[in-house]
Amino acid sequence: MNIKTLIIDDDDISVMLTDILFEDSPFANTTISFSDGVFALEYLKAEYCDDNKYIIILDINMPKMDGWEFLQHIKDIVSPSNTLVFMLSSSTDKLDIEKAATIELVKDYFSKPLTEEHLDKIIECTNN
Amino acid sequence: MKKAEDRYNILIVEDNPGDYVLVEDFLEETNLVRKLHWAESFTHAKTQLSEKEGDIDIILLDLSLPDKDGEELIREIQLYSKNIPIIILTGYPDADFAIKSLAWGVSDYLVKDVLNSTVLSKSILYNIERNKILVNLRKSEQRYSDLFHFSPLPMWVFDRETLKFLDVNDAAIEHYGYSYEEFLQMDITQIRPKEEKEMESLNKSLEIVKKPHHNLFHGEFCHIKKNGQKITVEIRSNSFNYKGRPAEIILVNDVTDRNRHIEAIEIQNEKLKDIAWTQSHVVRAPLARLMGLVKLLGEGRIEESQKRNFYEFIQHSAEELDGIIKGVVDQSQQIKINIDKK
Numbered sequence: 001m002n003i004k005t006l007i008i009d010d011d012d013i014s015v016m017l018t019d020i021l022f023e024d025s026p027f028a029n030t031t032i033s034f035s036d037g038v039f040a041l042e043y044l045k046a047e048y049c050d051d052n053k054y055i056i057i058l059d060i061n062m063p064k065m066d067g068w069e070f071l072q073h074i075k076d077i078v079s080p081s082n083t084l085v086f087m088l089s090s091s092t093d094k095l096d097i098e099k100a101a102t103i104e105l106v107k108d109y110f111s112k113p114l115t116e117e118h119l120d121k122i123i124e125c126t127n128n
Numbered sequence: 129m130k131k132a133e134d135r136y137n138i139l140i141v142e143d144n145p146g147d148y149v150l151v152e153d154f155l156e157e158t159n160l161v162r163k164l165h166w167a168e169s170f171t172h173a174k175t176q177l178s179e180k181e182g183d184i185d186i187i188l189l190d191l192s193l194p195d196k197d198g199e200e201l202i203r204e205i206q207l208y209s210k211n212i213p214i215i216i217l218t219g220y221p222d223a224d225f226a227i228k229s230l231a232w233g234v235s236d237y238l239v240k241d242v243l244n245s246t247v248l249s250k251s252i253l254y255n256i257e258r259n260k261i262l263v264n265l266r267k268s269e270q271r272y273s274d275l276f277h278f279s280p281l282p283m284w285v286f287d288r289e290t291l292k293f294l295d296v297n298d299a300a301i302e303h304y305g306y307s308y309e310e311f312l313q314m315d316i317t318q319i320r321p322k323e324e325k326e327m328e329s330l331n332k333s334l335e336i337v338k339k340p341h342h343n344l345f346h347g348e349f350c351h352i353k354k355n356g357q358k359i360t361v362e363i364r365s366n367s368f369n370y371k372g373r374p375a376e377i378i379l380v381n382d383v384t385d386r387n388r389h390i391e392a393i394e395i396q397n398e399k400l401k402d403i404a405w406t407q408s409h410v411v412r413a414p415l416a417r418l419m420g421l422v423k424l425l426g427e428g429r430i431e432e433s434q435k436r437n438f439y440e441f442i443q444h445s446a447e448e449l450d451g452i453i454k455g456v457v458d459q460s461q462q463i464k465i466n467i468d469k470k
Contacts, residue, residue, distance in 0.1 A: 011413060011417065013417045013420075013421070013441050013445070014413075014416070014417055014420070017417070017420040017421065017424065020424060020429065060409070061409045061410075061413075089409070090408070090409055090410075090411075090412035090413040090415070090416045091408040091409045091412065092408055092412065093404075093405070093408040093409070096408070111412075111416070112412070112413070112416030112417070112419075112420070113416045113417065113419045113420030113423065114420065115423075
């Protein structure tokens with residue numbers, strides 16, 4: 001089973017930091033980054049395959065399509081069995097965290113920056 | 129002998145000394161007199177009443193005095209007697225005039241020819257006591273009228289059938305700009321906007337008003353002052369009988385300013401929510417970036433050749449954060465409650 005790690009964030013530096021962390025992880029060389037939900041959605045529409053495992057690191061606040069809208073759109077494309085979404089946002093707003101908890105695809109919510117502890121949780125989730 | 133407090137100060141207004149002595153004799157028999165005063169003319173009576181204000185309990189009045197008589201005498205002496213009961217003593221029985229004089233406020237009408245101490249005593253006692261009750265009643269009516277007229281909130285009474293204003297208080301006159309006389313020429317639809325929707329809501333509340341014994345809060349309505357200014361008012365009403373007419377008493381609370389304040393506060397709350405959202409999403413973005421960058425540098429995971437870029441990223445993020453914080457300060461300073469008088 002191939003792992004595909006999608007990093008969806010309009011903040012280049014944030015993407016770079018996530019990438020650096022992932023270099024020393026099981027997800028090294030599996031990352032593809034998108035600066036907006038729209039592009040990631042197009043990718044999934046074209047490339048999604050049930051045999052792959054998708055790890056999606058998703059920002060909330062993005063210009064064209066935000067994280068919430070993106071989740072709405074992919075609901076019908078992906079399956080929760082092979083797709084794990086981790087919200088990664090600068091927001092520490094309770095409303096955002098509570099909202100994320102209601103969405104089946106979302107496995108966890110992390111406030112930026114991404115840390116080793118977050119990474120461990122992602123790995124643990126992926127192995128289960 | 130009766131106790132002093134059971135006896136009265138009596139003013140006899142009588143130009144005929146013979147008649148005065150006659151009345152004086154009867155009064156002595158009654159044992160009702162504390163002090164007797166005698167005025168021989170209307171002018172003299174006037175002086176006595178002014179001098180002894182509050183010290184006379186009842187007036188016995190002869191109807192024909194050298195300087196004034198009849199109806200004119202009654203009317204003018206009442207200006208000075210105020211609340212003191214008046215018993216007319218006359219030589220001529222005139223039933224029509226007797227009834228009329230009672231209507232003008234005279235307490236009793238006695239004919240001298242059939243006068244005796246018993247009749248006089250009964251009349252004096254009866255009329256002093258009855259007058260006390262009437263004065264109290266008048267004071268009580270006055271108190272209620274004052275409550276209406278001096279209420280700091282606008283109030284009015286309207287006729288439930290014709291919708292005409294029957295009475296308005298000072299606060300209503302001041303608040304709406306119409307004079308008392310103007311109000312009494314108007315009906316209540318004239319202080320309402322002419323729009324259909326407004327008339328509908330008026331009709332609806334009038335339907336409720338038709339049911340007796342309600343004390344209702346009717347909610348908010350739009351009224352128009354004489355100067356055309358629209359105001360929002362809360363209305364409370366109650367039905368009662370006003371001088372024989374089915375009427376409605378209305379209490380008005382102008383909430384225009386209050387509503388404007390609430391609106392301004394709601395706008396302010398919206399702006400504060402925007403600021404909170406900005407804090408969470410926008411301010412934390414460069415901060416989170418800084419934290420991430422510094423951590424990686426600290427852990428020594430960055431190659432020497434890359435470090436220069438990292439310092440630039442840090443510098444850039446710090447500047448971005450600075451700009452955002454300045455923006456937040458500006459935004460919060462723009463929040464002013466604007467309550468423009470329309």
